[in-house]
Amino acid sequence: MQNFISGIAGFFTRLKSIHPLLPWGIALVVLLPLPQFTVNNYQVYLINFICIMIILATGLNIVKGFAGQVTVGHVALYAIGAYTSAVLSTKFGMPFYVNLPVSILAAMIAGVLVGIPSFRLEGAYLALATLAFAQAVEVYIRVTNYLGAASGIGGIKAPEFFGYSLRKYDDYFYLVMPIMLAAVYASFAILRSATGRAFMAVREDPISAASMGINVRRYKLIAFVMSAFYAGLAGSLYAHMLPGYVHPNNFTVIEMVTVLLMVVLGGIGNIWGGVIGAIIVTIVADITREYYFYQLLLFGAVIVGTVLFMPKGIGGIIDRYFVNRRFIAAREETAEVKRGIVGGSPDESSG
Amino acid sequence: MLEVKGLNKSFGGLHAIRDVDFSLPEGEIRGLIGPNGSGKSTFFNLLSGVYPVDSGTVEVNGKDLTNAEPHEVAGAGIARTFQLLRMFTEMTVLENVMIGYHNHVQYGPLAGVFGFGRVGREEKIIRREMMEVLAFIGLEDFADIPASELSIGQRRLLALGRAMAMKPRLLLLDEPAAGLSPVNVDHIMAIIVRMKEKFGLTVVIVEHILKVVMETCDRVSVLDHGVKIAEGLPQEVRDDEAVVEAYLGREMDDEEVKRAIHA
Ligand SMILES: Nc1ncnc2c1ncn2[C@@H]1O[C@H](COP(=O)(O)OP(=O)(O)O)[C@@H](O)[C@H]1O
Ligand SMILES: [Mg+2]
Numbered sequence: 001m002q003n004f005i006s007g008i009a010g011f012f013t014r015l016k017s018i019h020p021l022l023p024w025g026i027a028l029v030v031l032l033p034l035p036q037f038t039v040n041n042y043q044v045y046l047i048n049f050i051c052i053m054i055i056l057a058t059g060l061n062i063v064k065g066f067a068g069q070v071t072v073g074h075v076a077l078y079a080i081g082a083y084t085s086a087v088l089s090t091k092f093g094m095p096f097y098v099n100l101p102v103s104i105l106a107a108m109i110a111g112v113l114v115g116i117p118s119f120r121l122e123g124a125y126l127a128l129a130t131l132a133f134a135q136a137v138e139v140y141i142r143v144t145n146y147l148g149a150a151s152g153i154g155g156i157k158a159p160e161f162f163g164y165s166l167r168k169y170d171d172y173f174y175l176v177m178p179i180m181l182a183a184v185y186a187s188f189a190i191l192r193s194a195t196g197r198a199f200m201a202v203r204e205d206p207i208s209a210a211s212m213g214i215n216v217r218r219y220k221l222i223a224f225v226m227s228a229f230y231a232g233l234a235g236s237l238y239a240h241m242l243p244g245y246v247h248p249n250n251f252t253v254i255e256m257v258t259v260l261l262m263v264v265l266g267g268i269g270n271i272w273g274g275v276i277g278a279i280i281v282t283i284v285a286d287i288t289r290e291y292y293f294y295q296l297l298l299f300g301a302v303i304v305g306t307v308l309f310m311p312k313g314i315g316g317i318i319d320r321y322f323v324n325r326r327f328i329a330a331r332e333e334t335a336e337v338k339r340g341i342v343g344g345s346p347d348e349s350s351g
Numbered sequence: 352m353l354e355v356k357g358l359n360k361s362f363g364g365l366h367a368i369r370d371v372d373f374s375l376p377e378g379e380i381r382g383l384i385g386p387n388g389s390g391k392s393t394f395f396n397l398l399s400g401v402y403p404v405d406s407g408t409v410e411v412n413g414k415d416l417t418n419a420e421p422h423e424v425a426g427a428g429i430a431r432t433f434q435l436l437r438m439f440t441e442m443t444v445l446e447n448v449m450i451g452y453h454n455h456v457q458y459g460p461l462a463g464v465f466g467f468g469r470v471g472r473e474e475k476i477i478r479r480e481m482m483e484v485l486a487f488i489g490l491e492d493f494a495d496i497p498a499s500e501l502s503i504g505q506r507r508l509l510a511l512g513r514a515m516a517m518k519p520r521l522l523l524l525d526e527p528a529a530g531l532s533p534v535n536v537d538h539i540m541a542i543i544v545r546m547k548e549k550f551g552l553t554v555v556i557v558e559h560i561l562k563v564v565m566e567t568c569d570r571v572s573v574l575d576h577g578v579k580i581a582e583g584l585p586q587e588v589r590d591d592e593a594v595v596e597a598y599l600g601r602e603m604d605d606e607e608v609k610r611a612i613h614a
Contacts, residue, residue, distance in 0.1 A: 020467050020468075020471070021467075189464045193460075195460045197450055198460075201453075204442065205438075208439065210425070212430075212451050213454040215422045
């Protein structure tokens with residue numbers, strides 16, 4: 001098992017050295033025939049839904065895992081994305097390619113609102129403030145007739161490209177899966193740059209980070225707005241997927257706990273862990289669907305258990321193999337640079 | 352270079368900094384000493400924007416930095432270290448110094464997505480430059496381990512490295528040698544002097560033991576109960592009656608006083 005995992009890790013490292021996008025291209029090609037391996041339509045639906053949940057969880061991981069901001073408002077941003085698309089499609093007859101960017105924009109604006117309390121609040125207080133926001137959004141949807149109130153909005157049109165409608169789950173997969181890969185890639189690309197380092201510095205010690213020149217409020221806001229981008233994207237994709245129906249029950253505290261579990265189980269601040277968490281939790285949530293109201297209890301317990309006994313989550317276990325490799329690679333790179341220093345200016349290496 | 356006038360700061364009823372004037376010419380290494388609790392760290396926290404001032408002004412190179420935010424102070428070319436270190440313990444040693452370099456990174460916050468080629472190239476250059484910083488402080492062999500695994504002495508070195516990566520003009524060091532053995536104290540003081548000379552820095556070193564700053568500093572200022580009670584050449588300050596009194600007034604036995612002042 002260990003050899004297998006580190007073998008894969010080595011393979012990807014080599015692919016990346018050829019071109020940074022190569023592993024992603026290969027992942028795309030490998031995933032394309034996935035719907036052919038399903039036995040029924042429902043399984044394809046579930047795969048599509050998993051892709052949406054991966055996008056949602058990746059967004060939460062940015063703000064919570066990397067920047068360390070304890071937000072419980074993420075599902076509300078997802079709801080805003082979904083309802084913006086629902087309204088634009090059903091009330092204004094707008095097409096998907098308009099609704100998607102507008103929904104993302106709406107979620108990002110809301111993301112600024114969720115992010116502002118983080119300037120002054122931390123930890124549990126920030127969680128409470130964002131929870132209040134999430135509850136307000138949910139209640140507002142439930143009582144507003146224009147938004148379908150307690151019966152939701154149906155009849156959202158499937159995306160149409162060049163006259164071809166993605167009405168079947170099989171077709172929708174070819175929209176949602178590449179977007180999911182692009183979203184995961186983008187989060188990697190950003191978090192591995194100076195931006196990701198700034199997020200981590202803000203998480204670990206905001207005063208120290210600020211004294212080293214990082215505008216803490218700016219980076220908190222970037223993290224919140226980035227995560228809102230992901231939530232809005234996921235929401236719009238969810239609304240436009242068959243059956244084209246959104247309901248306030250899709251955006252409750254239970255959904256928030258579910259997404260939180262994906263991130264915690266996967267390993268806070270670990271993108272691959274979050275992806276695996278999203279897959280596992282979505283499948284388990286689906287299997288236990290009949291016990292919907294007990295899910296909160298179950299998932300809450302698993303969150304507490306994970307935090308207590310496996311604080312680095314599933315990603316932490318995988319990392320033990322991957323990081324070992326990365327460590328070796330980094331060591332080699334470091335050694336190379338060092339040789340450069342010693343060779344380049346001998347006066348500096350002495351003393 | 353640094354011009355502080357009439358600085359005041361209270362915590363509730365405690366007047367931690369009282370009417371402090373502080374003037375520092377370019378290129379000087381200044382010692383700031385005083386017994387524990389005399390307000391040295393508070394003074395740094397006011398300069399670096401960590402605490403807001405009650406009254407008074409802070410000017411650096413003619414630029415008003417009174418109540419500027421910490422990142423603005425850093426942006427004005429002022430680096431500080433913390434008495435309690437405040438390392439990013441979950442990040443590697445190299446990543447710690449890279450945070451110091453943050454304001455010099457050229458690419459934008461979202462450049463990673465579309466400009467991966469450019470980001471990759473610049474990251475390589477940053478990595479090389481930061482390895483040179485680590486080589487300067489002697490931590491190059493620890494680049495890729497988490498900062499949490501460093502010894503206290505190595506952490507004190509890393510604090511200097513993080514400040515150096517910021518490419519500052521003014522360096523504020525809060526007890527840079529606290530918790531170190533005498534040999535390591537000398538080592539770190541030597542590195543500070545080398546750093547100052549190589550980059551033409553102006554430096555303030557906070558210490559509560561006078562002896563440490565004696566050989567290193569051009570001039571010494573003394574705080575007691577938030578008041579600046581003396582300032583001058585190290586020998587003058589050492590023989591100043593008010594200074595001896597300040598150290599004697601504390602709950603220290605004679606041995607400790609002797610060690611603190613002369614030794
Ligand atoms: N954030 C704070 N809140 C309340 N009191 C403080 C705070 N920071 C420092 N003090 C008090 O201010 C005084 C000066 O502290 P400090 O500047 O840390 O002294 P020094 O660094 O010289 O040892 C002490 O009495 C300390 O208890
Ligand atoms: Mg102090």
